Amino acid sequence: MRVSAVILGAALAGLIAGAGAARAEDCKTVYQVEITFKGAKGFKPRELTVHAGDCVRWTNMTGIEHSAVAVDRSFHTGTLMPGSANIIVFTKPGEVPYACGPHPPMKGLIIVEP
Numbered sequence: 001m002r003v004s005a006v007i008l009g010a011a012l013a014g015l016i017a018g019a020g021a022a023r024a025e026d027c028k029t030v031y032q033v034e035i036t037f038k039g040a041k042g043f044k045p046r047e048l049t050v051h052a053g054d055c056v057r058w059t060n061m062t063g064i065e066h067s068a069v070a071v072d073r074s075f076h077t078g079t080l081m082p083g084s085a086n087i088i089v090f091t092k093p094g095e096v097p098y099a100c101g102p103h104p105p106m107k108g109l110i111i112v113e114p
């Protein structure tokens, strides 16, 4: 009971912020962003356009930990260990610049269209 209240609260916070953790089945479309240094400077693609209701899955292809954190803190993938992934849903149109928590020079941009 208490746990579900916390989860509901987190989900509501995500809706208000316009982004939040999600499951693939809750997404209209799931876009992929690889965290890699092969042919990229961290996030590949670095810039991605989605529509409200779509999700982005960040997958860490490197051998060290990374994350994806909105500059305005509207979403956070949490720490992604090598080989792990997390999905964020975007509900509010706008541009959401983000960076890697441990490595701020790693930058990306999600553009959310209505």
Ligand SMILES: [Cu+2]
Residues within 6 Å of the ligand: 065, 066, 067, 100, 101, 102, 103, 106
């Ligand atoms: Cu990083």
